Amino acid sequence: MTKVLPVAQLTAEAYPKVKRNPSFKVPTKDDVQYFRSFLDFDEILESSNSEELASFNQDWMKKYRGQSNLVLLPKSTDKIAKIMKYCNDNKLAVVPQGGNTDLVGASVPVFDEIILSLKNMNKIRDFDPVSGTFKCDAGVVMRDAHQFLRENNHIFPLDLPSRNNCQVGGVVSTNAGGLNFVRYGSLHGTVLGLEVVLPNGEIISNINALRKDNTGYDLKQLFIGAEGTIGVITGVSIQAAARPKALNAVLIGIDSFETVQKLFIKAKNELSEVLSAFEFMDRGSIECTIEYMGKPFPLVNSHGFYVLIETSGSNKRHDDEKLEAFLSSALETKLIAEGKMAKDLDEYNLFWTWRKSVPTACNSYGGMYKYDMSLQLKDxxxxxxxxxxxLNDASMIGDAPKPVVKSVGYGHVGDGNIHLNIAVRHFTKELEDLLEPFVYEYIALKKGSISAEHGVGFHKKGHLHYSRSEIELRFMKDIKNHYDPNGILNPYKYV
Incomplete structure (x- = not known):
């Protein structure tokens, strides 16, 4: 296990109004002894000092940190079912955890909850090259799913900057959208079936589901985006897409967001069937990334906004001709100020490295406040x-000792999703009070969603009313209470 030094303040100390549920049992030696009766030596991590388990207790943004002294890493669905039944019977709280790349505090404990890691559930179960149906354990790392499918002339229908660490079950649990949503759509559409362990230890599975099946309620949809609050996803069946034979990208400099929108309309009309990504980044996000990467940006001049457009298809000559014509036309009509088309696969990958490095760059100063929202494109x-x-009006942005390095925006134009990153030297209560509920009130005013793809977790619990009606919230709570009446699964989060 790689040791990670704890840098985040304990969540319980940072948010003292959140109290540990007194009905939950504190894990004891007897509980650990029970788990050892059926788990192998490498399926249990135990420590009297929670700081020794920092890589499991602390989130990627260094904002949340729990106090768990026990991590279970079972290798089978049956073992997970046995764990959950015991925990439910004994009211032991549990936090399911995938790759721990979550951005809303959903995958780490708040207090002393047992961490149920899926990292040992890492087997590919089956692949049908005719239908493209791909089945795997929930703990398969997305990078490995991509590699396996690429070797079989297919691709996983989702890509994320965190692909080297995030797990398939985790991205399904959060309903991640990713970089190619404009082409492949939501996991609600591409996931065919799930295997899930319920809080009481029962296993519900339709992992062998067909693409078309109208026999009753589509129960898998309840668990997609539920963030492990009503069940632990242990297996996934997903519709893989045919691997494109041709990939290319253009990097573009633009001086206003209004022009970004016009360029998106042009891209949809002229690139249509080969358009697979349309990403935007503001100047601040690129400035942070230039500082982080320590190398020159591919475009010569500085611009207010940058756009990365990807095409993917079956005929490289055809696709490149379309992309070249699109870029030439945009330059000639002065719709864009500057543009560069990738000359080869290496430059294509380089363009994407700049885009994928933005969140890591923003987090490199000490931490960041991160908001993930969807709005109408004009807003x-x-x-x-x-x-x-x-933040400027409050004199929060600037050189040290001011807490904020930069406030930047970037995201996915194709699905109306912006990521707002406030890169900070340190977290402060004063800064958080400036941001919340201001951000949520602004989104509600514009009739947007306070969570486009990152989920709710600990961060946004109590704020769902900005995007959901009273009856919707009641339904959500009813579902949680029905499946998890003891409330042991991922407590203090979601609803």
Missing amino acids: LYSVSEAVTKR
Whole structure:
């Protein structure tokens, strides 16, 4: 196990209003002894000092940190079922954890909850090259799923900057959207079936589901995006896409977000069937990334916004001709200020490295406040402008000792999703009070969603009313209470 030094303040100390549920049992030596009766030596990590388990207790953003002294890493669904039944019977709280790349505090404990890691559930179960149906354990790392499918002339229908660490079950549990949503759509559409262990230890599975099946309620949809609050996903069946034979990308400099929108319309009309990504980044996000990467940016001049467009198809000559014509036309009509088309696969990968490195760059100063929202396209960047103005008015942005390095916006134009990153030297209560509920109130005013793809977790619990109606919230709580009446699964989060 790689040792990670704890840097985040304990969540229980940072949020003292959140109290440990007194009905939950504190794990004892007897409980550990029970788990050891059927788990192998390498399926249990135990320590009297939770700091020794920091890589499991602490989130990627260094914002949340729990106090668990026990991590279980079972290698089978049956063992997970046995764990959950015991924990439910004894009211032991449990936090399911995948690759721990979550961005809303959903995958780490708040207090002393047992961490149920899926990292040992890492087997590919089956692949049908005719239908493209791919089945795997929930703990398969997305990078490995991509590699396996690429070797079989297919691709996983989702890609994320965290692909080297995030797990298939985790991205399904959070309903991640990713970089190619504009082409492949939501996991609600591509996931065919799931195997799930319920809080009481029962196993519910439709992992062998067909693409078309109208026999009753589509129960798998309940668990997609539920963040491990009503069940632990242990197996996934997903529709893989045919691997494109041709990939290319253009990197473009633009001076206004209004022009970004016009370029998106042009891309949909002229690139249509080969358009697979349309990403935007503001100047601040690229400035952070240039500092982080320590190398020159591919475009010569500085611009207010940058756009990365990807095409993927079956005929490289055809696709490149379309992309070259699109870029030439955009330059000639002065729709864009500067543009560069990738000359080969290495430059294509380099363009994507710049885009994928933005969140890591923003987090490199000490931490970041991160908001993931969806809005109508005309309003998409306005929330970043409003937050930056609010922070500037409060004299929060600037050189040390001011807490904020930069407030930046970037995201997925194709699905109306912006990521607002406030890169900070340290977290402060004063800064958090400036941001919340201001950000949520702004999104509600614009009739947007306070979570486009990152989920709810600990961060946004108590704020869902900004995007959901009273009756919707009641339904969600009813579902949680029905499946998890003892409330042991991922407590203090979601609803």
